[in-house]
Amino acid sequence: MSDEPMDRPAPPAESTRDAAPARKPKRERSSPRQFSREVRSELRKVAWPGRKELVSYSLVVLVVVTLITLYITGLDQVFGTLIFRIFS
Numbered sequence: 001m002s003d004e005p006m007d008r009p010a011p012p013a014e015s016t017r018d019a020a021p022a023r024k025p026k027r028e029r030s031s032p033r034q035f036s037r038e039v040r041s042e043l044r045k046v047a048w049p050g051r052k053e054l055v056s057y058s059l060v061v062l063v064v065v066t067l068i069t070l071y072i073t074g075l076d077q078v079f080g081t082l083i084f085r086i087f088s
Helices: 032-044 051-087
Strands: none
């Protein structure tokens, strides 16, 4: 045997079954007026896109959605035709 101390597991923690659950401290709620002020303040910090950026982003989204829709429609047609040929 070596002279090194063996690692022993830590003793089990005390059971928390008998202890009352810790209550969360109540957070103070802000009034609707204060909430709306804070929202407006945060919205002023947002870097809003200009008209040109907004139009170009919108066009990109429309084109991509149209292409994906056409792709899924094509797949639906192909698989639908294959299924009808297999089972009829």
